[in-house]
Amino acid sequence: MGRAEERKARQRGSRRAAPKRRRPSGAGGKSGIRRLFTWKKIVGTFFGLCLLGMGAFIVLYMVIEIPEGNPEAELQSNVYKYSDGSIMARTGERNREIVDLAKVPKEVQRTFVAAENKTFYKDSGVDLKGTARGVLNTLSGKGAQGGSTITQQYVKNYYLSQDQTVTRKLKELVISLKLDREKPKDYILAGYINTSYYGRGAYGIQAAAQSYYRVDAEDLTVEQGAYLAALLQAPNQYDWAIASDTGKKLVQERWNYVLDNMVGEGWLSGSDRQGMKFPEPKEPKAAAGMEGQTGYLVEAANYSLKKQLVAQGAAEDMEQAKALVDLGGYTVTLNIDKKKQAELEKAVKTRLTSKLDPAKRAVDADVQAGAVSVDPKTGSVLAMYGGVDYVKHYTNNATRDDYQPASTFKPVILAAAVAQDAETQDGVPITANTMYDGTSKRPVMDGDRKVGFAPPNEDDVDYGDITVQEAMNKSVNSVFAQMGTDVGMSEVMKVAGDLGMDTEGVQAVPAQTLGSMGASPLEMAGVYATLDNHGKKVTPAVVKSVEHKDRTVEFPDPIGEQVISREAADTVTSVLTGVVDDGTAKKSVRENPLRDGQQVAGKTGTSDNNKSAWFTGFTPGLVTSVGLFGEDDKAPHPQVAMYKAGGVDHRVNGGGFPAEIWAAYTFGVMDEVTEFDLETKQGNAVKPSSTPTQSESPTQSPTQEETTEAPPSDEPTTEAPPSGEPTTEAPPSQSPSQSPSGSPSSEPPTDGESTEPEDPLFPGLDRQKQ
Template sequence: MGRAEERRARQRGGRRAAPKGRRSSGAAGRGGIRRLFTWKKILGTFFGLCLLGMGAFIVLYMVIDIPEGNADAELQGNVYKYSDGSIMARRGYNREIVDLAKVPKDVQRTFVAAENKSFYKDSGVDLKGTARGLLNTVSGKGAQGGSTITQQYVKNYYLTQEQTVTRKLKELVISLKLDREKSKDYILAGYINTSYYGRGAYGIQAAAQAYYRVDAEDLTVEQGAYLAALLQAPNQYDWAIASDTGKKLAQERWNYVLDNMVEEKWLDGADRRGMKFPVPKEPKAVPGMEGQTGYLVEAANAALKQQLVAQGVAEDTKQADAMLDLGGYTITLNIDKKKQKALEEAVKEKLTSRLDPDKREVDADVQAGAASVDPKTGAVLAMYGGVDYVKHYRNNATRDDYQAASTFKPVILAAAVDQDAETQDGVPITANTIYDGTSERPVMDGGKEVGFAPPNEDDVNYDDITVQEAMNKSVNSVFAQMGIDVGMTEVVETAGELGMETEGMPPVPAQTLGSMGASPLEMAGVYATLANHGKKVTPAIVKSVEHKDRAVEFPDPIGEQVISREAADTVTSVLTGVVDDGTARVSVKDNPLRDGQDVAGKTGTSDNNKSAWFTGFTPGLVTSVGLFGEDDKSGTQVPMYRAAGVDYRVNGGGPPAEIWAAYTFGVMGEVTEFDLDTKQGNAVKKPSSSPSVSQSPSGTPSDEPTSEAPTTEAPPETSAPPSSAPPSSQPPTSEPPVDPTISTSPTFELPGGPEDPGGDEEQQ
């Protein structure tokens, strides 16, 4: 090639280079993207994916057949055992299949109105709902509503409750096939006969009997609407055990069902307006659940379902319900058969045998609940839920709707000692610290009144009094001030650490009088933590669970140190004074079966005598006994004055303490002693020298503070009503009496000893 030709070639290359550089800088690049993502290509890709999805679905449709009924849907029960392995109870399915023709047409439609208004028109699936469910499953958001009746029936009868993409795809295909091959009546019959309605009832016939004591063919539209509403949340909407919120939601769901029926022209609007909510009847226990057995089985079921959710085996309580009711579990409880029998006999001997509703109407309103726990292991060894599971469905041992009253006072002292709290005048709070026990004395915080001045029981004045004696006599004014001294936030935190449910418990002074609700099982756990030297004890009803398809492991009931040993042991030491010198003296201290056994405990009597408590313990056994006033017909809380033949007030030092003593001393075996790491309280032998003077909250030194154990005795448990002997305002003397048989208490008599009104009165 000549030079001219080379030059022309370079020129041609240069002319090409410039345009190439310009294309790479912008316009040409965009043009390339446009050529890569054209509308034709996007639409083509979309339709291609749709065709691919349709092809895959067609393959699935051809491959997946309607299976036989799921093996899990076959009848299968659960077995419940005592701690020694002996059989306590067996529970199986409560189901009776009925033809759809026997179910009134209007009642059939309540289920359609509740779950799937388009049931009679759709193809068996809700594509939007299924797509939403698939997305939620993939994203980990859990189960969501939106399935048709056909899909729910397929899930109940042909598949499992697991939430996976594979299961949902199978559900979709089988639902489409089932809708093509079977009639709507066949599908609806299967749905209402396999669904779970709560109360152990499977199918509409069992549900009709469980809730209204009628056969399915005799159900009204109103009753049918309630049963249909139940399917959304059987336990939450069960009127017998529902909370106020649950009852409200159940009624809203019931209204929703009937309104949908009107909308679909299945119910006349005028008839709808005249309908009233059909309150279901109280539950009737299935055979074999009589006496205490039903309470124990249901408590074990509740614990197992809670653990299934906590362990991640079930996504929520509804799924846990379904898994448990499918059966196949062998559940061994911690219940000791001998102790269980002894607790039942103690309640019968000291309470139920004395109740005579024909003679005293109030006796029909007395309910008892108790729980007994081993503080070393956390095992619930015995439980008393009520007179009979068949007659009284609600478990009194686990109910938490009655005030804890003065059984809360030890929690305040525990917080004080654990936090090294001081009085308003900077004096450390100990068993010997002196407070002003004047009734209705304004509680002070930093020199200012906090607007709280609780009365003592029967408005008794104690003037200067030690913390030990204030616990013995359950002096409200002292512990109200102590709560402020410690800090109510710290008191509530300590309560939670010890095992109380503190959600929704505001840190206000009124809580010092035990105005919060609590259950005997809950309080047994709190006192078990004290007995276990401050290491957390969570009462455990279940010992072990076996199932062929899954393992269920329960956490150790014994937890970490939540308060110091010194704090726990100090409270225990102080609580021995309640037994030996205070409100439980008559029932416990002088019991001939005690035989020198070390005992600590606390009584409690709530406002207007609606509840009465004794929670006490030995080194190896903690038991909480509660008596509750519950109207025999309405279920509302009522007073128990003069119940069981007492002269006036049913105090914690009366029947509850008597039940506790009869049970505990009957099963305790060898006499044991507390091993306490403390130098405070009634259980500690006091030195002869006097301590330095401490200040009362008012800033006035006590005249003669002493480290001697209080010698004043509580008034007898069964004395006359306060009105028969007006209380004296003369404070108890701190000097020992010359004659040890003479009490230095005020010269008046009280039923059960001075106790607090529990928290309502001072809030009025």
């Protein structure tokens, strides 16, 4: 073997003997993951997905055609029926009149472009960023968010549905691109302003112009056009007639935004812009066919329907629910009884409106009436009076809750006392026979402490020792103010809520015993219906049933659970018979020739400064609440006093017009005479001190009767003088203890049964309703 071969052999041996070296971790070469995700592969995948997306979009573009107008965009009507199935009204046919774009001033056209889509005249019909954002928000569950062009909004309104789905958004994108290529911008803009919803039931710019400014679209000013354009963002929230202070502020900001954009785009000069003032729209005017009470009934039914659509998840909020109702296709059957409705309207006319003469007395123009009648066994609203005419007075007086219920709240205090087995300051159980100190301006006591409230009685009458029964009959403020503290005002307000009053945000303070929060006739009818129904909750129901081809709407049972004991409810009912037979309602109700022996319970109420007057009463089968409200007939319609309205000597009282309306209606629709079936702490219903007869002569006129809910000492009633025997079935044989008395507080209310929320002597009583 030569040297060369030996060297090679040694080299081969050396290589065989050399140990294998391990490659250091992370050094030299690439790991499996890094080999998988190279930048070339990432870029390639990205472009591949882009190509795939583009290909899919091209396929969608080729497959999706511009469809015919969506059926939901077609005109439909809602049908409203009485409880017997007869037609009450047909509404919901779109209040729309298509106008040629050429008839709309160019500057007004541009207000919509400035408000919604400044690039409208230059874009391709879509906002890719906004659409992508909307798709992502939909996928992530954030709801309807993201921007849309005017073209896209028109496509959504006319060709598609309002569903917030990815599929619908992709269709919207494709159809918008095609529409923009096939149709001129003016065609799209005309379609947009003619199909959009502006609130007040107005679809399209012509209907909106008439509804808000009483002019045709061709006569709109730039300022008015900017308001209508601003409305499209939130029609109901921005409607000046019903907007909250926040809503008014927001729509003014939106209006300024529109005009400033027009200046920015060169469509409006700066000098013209500076001279423009916000054009307040006119008050709503009801659509034709809604005259008289029909409009109020339809409005109340629609409100109930919208609430239920939200409750069952068919709509996210009331505005979306309104949009669903406005699409039409609903058959709504109301609980309204045609005969009772006609009788209620007749009673208001004969007992009130026929006696009002604004030409003779200016105050007569300020009197508004509202009434609701309920079946306490079923909760059905059988009749409703919303005002003189829906076309003339848009606000429904039957459902408004901005006036005080005054002394009609006193039965709630007694209900809380009996339900909780409350006691007086001296430990005596509170019943109809319990004695209280009826001294006017007597300080309310909580133990040995004065609570700082000492309300006067009507006409500042001192009654001395008086039973709860007689105090209810004569509506003695000092007694019920003390009783509220004895029970505990927080408990009183809780019972008020249980019975059906909206007590959210209402302070539980002694002044509330005078009924100083707001309430509606609908609310008070529900409270008294719960008493009439022996303590089982009654929530008045306007709607009986709803039918729709695409959805089912089920309403909850108006009769709920037992909210106070039967004994408590029946005890209050028993006491309230005394108000009719021996108290402030005896002239209008007790001695009515149509009564025919019918048992009746009820309570009058007249607020301080005579801004409201009430009578809420019931028989075993019918509860009706009647309210009169002083409202200035000139905008902005503040609350005003009703002194001497209708020719009365002084105040308009609950024992006058309201009780007269109640009696004329109730006794006019009675089918038979009925009696209360009561289980009370007295054993049975309170009986009148003397049998009601038609020949019995009252000592006072109807207007005086309620004015002196606590009669002046020099003019006592013949039935039950302040110091006389109580009007219960059996006068108390023992000597019930009376509540402590004291000197008058230094801060009593001025006068009357109750205190206005704005009374400076009792600040903080405003009803904070959201």
